[in-house]
Amino acid sequence: MVAEKKRLTEEEARRIRADGQVTVAMNYIRERRDEEALRMFDEVLADDPGNGRAMKGRALALGRLGRSDEALETVAAMLRNDPHDARAYDARASVYEYMGRLEEARAEFERALALEPEGADQHYNFACYWAARGDAEQCRHHLAEALRLDPPSHVYAATDVDLERYREEEWFQELVAFKK
Numbered sequence: 651m652v653a654e655k656k657r658l659t660e661e662e663a664r665r666i667r668a669d670g671q672v673t674v675a676m677n678y679i680r681e682r683r684d685e686e687a688l689r690m691f692d693e694v695l696a697d698d699p700g701n702g703r704a705m706k707g708r709a710l711a712l713g714r715l716g717r718s719d720e721a722l723e724t725v726a727a728m729l730r731n732d733p734h735d736a737r738a739y740d741a742r743a744s745v746y747e748y749m750g751r752l753e754e755a756r757a758e759f760e761r762a763l764a765l766e767p768e769g770a771d772q773h774y775n776f777a778c779y780w781a782a783r784g785d786a787e788q789c790r791h792h793l794a795e796a797l798r799l800d801p802p803s804h805v806y807a808a809t810d811v812d813l814e815r816y817r818e819e820e821w822f823q824e825l826v827a828f829k830k
Contacts, residue, residue, distance in 0.1 A: 669703075676707055679711060
């Protein structure tokens, strides 16, 4: 008996394309190519307005571009879709951080982690928050959790400009297995 090949439905193909676009756009965010990322997120959202990953990325891009009101409205839309979406609180934390509202950013990161304690992205972003504040202990703690939960993020951590200040530290090199 020959097994039949399963064909993708249009909906499945659309979701796969959207996931690929969001992944590329998130890489643009990491590369500080925020305008390009924003265009890609908006393309995805035009076809799928409730795509949470694209909404989060859009909020991050807008926040970094100094368009804080639009970024916060995007987060508000995420929370209207799901008031318990840890990604939304993580995104709002980052936007607050870009705005210099550091205590509010910290509270939002903590809220995101309370909702999703095993959230690799939330730990990673909180590690970057602490790196910017110069708190090596908190940075190391959250980075270690992020890398435990999502081992492929070692690649990003090894070159992330947000973690640059610790690149030469032994603990950092051991965490990311980044040896010269």
